[in-house]
Amino acid sequence: MRSAVLHTLGSDLSVESLEPLPPAPRDVVVQVQASGICHTDLSMRNGLFPMMFSGPMIGGHEGAGVVVDVGAQVSRVALGDRVIASFRPACGTCPSCVAGRSHLCDAHGTFLHRPRALRHNGEQTVAMSGIGTFSEFLTCDEASVVRIESDLPASHLALLGCGMTTGVGAALFTARVQAGSTVAVLGCGGVGQSVIQGAAVAGAARIIAIDPIESKREIALRVGATDVIDPTTGPAHELVRELMRGRGVQYAFDVVGGPEAVASTYAMIDKGGMVVLVGYGPIDAELRLPAFDLQSQEKTVKGCVAGSAQVRRDFQKFIDLIETGRLKTDDLVSQEVALDDINIAMKAMLSGDVVRSVITAF
Ligand SMILES: [Zn+2]
Ligand SMILES: [Zn+2]
Structure with missing residues (x-):
């Protein structure tokens, strides 16, 4: 699969071919259809969160796609489901989730350093926020995806993964x-x-x-x-x-x-x-x-x-608001770009002319 990988803090991401690791029993594999480029991706690249960076990392944390494989114990999604990846997991069972604060889910952090793919030299890569949406496919725990129903384009749905929901x-x-x-x-x-x-x-x-x-x-x-x-x-x-x-x-x-x-x-x-x-x-x-x-x-x-949002409740609510025209996504998607243009698109964010670039070609 083609993915954009951050190797060194402060440097550009490199687009390369990775070998995904097989999904664990609670993992979901998603074919990514769209990934927004958020300011936090730039902050991650620039070294603002050194504790979250432990080596080669597939970038991106705002994406939407379709489930193409599930581990044996996955119960929340099935093959063919449309999903939005959430940059914060919502496990549903920890004290924070049970108290109605899934945006503060205690599982946050558990998935950050989990190896997700191998590089050509055998080196392991992790995935940003446990999802890594700058990639043709992503593998994540089922806590990090939410099944949704909508005919909206993936480029608009992806925004709900971080920026719009926040x-x-x-x-x-x-x-x-x-x-x-x-x-x-x-x-x-x-x-x-x-x-x-x-x-x-x-x-x-x-x-x-x-x-x-x-x-x-x-x-x-x-x-x-x-x-x-x-x-x-x-x-x-x-x-x-x-x-x-x-x-x-x-x-x-x-x-x-x-x-x-x-x-x-x-x-x-x-x-x-x-x-x-x-x-x-x-x-x-x-x-x-x-x-x-x-x-x-x-x-x-x-x-x-994460906008204090309860993603399993609110993603679909926000979709209803978009579909009925009360939340507007047209002005938020400034341009659709290819994965190969990731570094150019990240720089465009700094110029201020772009509200959001969304990768739709991998
Ligand atoms: Zn973000
Ligand atoms: Zn939880």
Whole structure:
């Protein structure tokens, strides 16, 4: 099978032919039809998560495809099922899953370093997030795939594997945005655009999209933002408060990450407001927050991983929202590319012109 492999942190991925290892009893083999390229793939490549890198790794963590083989003990999916891979497993039986927090599944980490294929020289490769979607085929534990029913193109379904679920879920499940409320979203890439859409589905009265790139602000307006701000024209929190006639917003989503972005979103929220940390900065970054203001104004600063979504419940829910036009995927898939163009597509993300590149030719 052809796969894009990360060999050294900081270097380009290499597209090569691998020999997949046979599936274990609980494993599923998926023919990947589409794989989104997410900013986290770039962060992984650039060495932001050294603890998750243990040697040659098939990249990618956002994909959709069809089940082509199953281990003897697999019960959740069958041959021919359409599935979306989830970058966080949802085993269904650990205390987190049983408590309705499958996005924090205790099995996360168990599959990260499992060998999945051999290189031509016999060297083993693992798969990013236990799935490795930059590949013609992927082998993963059944905890990492969700069977879905849809006629949507795989290039759109793939987005649910990470970016879209993270963003929509951040609004609907992490923050639980209320109808009629006010929202600001800092950073309008694939995830930020999805936060905007989640807030729109929730019925937010005002959704302010903040991004320095004009094309992203235009997309934001198409997918549900009511106002846009160019943060190169002044401090974002001041521009938000100007729009809000001096008040802050009730929910501010930091989809950029890092202490500066958190400080900026914190300065945007009203009394009783909430900052949601969707983006992430360097893993050793620490935050400084005004403790008395946080306490006395009843503000909340909340982490968010995978949009707090329960993938076995929510993937199909999101598909229904896409199929009925209330979540929009057209503007999110900027271009379809071939696996061979992986490194070019990853660089295109930095230029800011691309919301999402999706690999559809392997
Ligand atoms: Zn991602
Ligand atoms: Zn679990």
